[in-house]
Each structure stands twice: as C-alpha cells, then as structure tokens.
Amino acid sequence: MKVNNKIKEIREKRGIVQLDMAAALGVSRQTMTAIENMKYNPSLELTLKIAKYFNLPVEEIFELVEED
Numbered sequence: 001m002k003v004n005n006k007i008k009e010i011r012e013k014r015g016i017v018q019l020d021m022a023a024a025l026g027v028s029r030q031t032m033t034a035i036e037n038m039k040y041n042p043s044l045e046l047t048l049k050i051a052k053y054f055n056l057p058v059e060e061i062f063e064l065v066e067e068d
Helices: 007-013 018-025 029-036 044-054
Strands: 002-005 062-065
Touching: 007 029, 018 029, 018 044
Parallel strands: none
Antiparallel strands: 002 062
C-alpha cells in the first residue's frame, strides 16, 4: 500500500508558500518537499496538523492506494 496526497495541489490553489506552511506546522521546508513529493509519509500527528491547517478532513488530503 502507498499513501498519496494532494498537499501541493491544495497549497498552491490557496496561494500558500511552502516555507510558510512548513513554519506553521513546525517542520522544515525540506520535510514539506519530501511529503509533497510522496517520498516521506508524515506521522499521524503531522497528518492531523496538515488537515487542521487546511481545515479539511484527512481523507480529502491523503489517499491510501494499492501498489501494482
């Protein structure tokens, strides 16, 4: 199983700069880059912080998909 996310898409639609989002969440810009590029899955705590930051349900940001 793999976790995909729409963080970059949502952030850009809302005009949020990656550095500002990272600062608001208490992580580095590099961490946000890795999460957005799906090279790193955030912890449950950070996942919930991201959902709260966007004021969206987790399911609208993250998707669990089966790998081929």
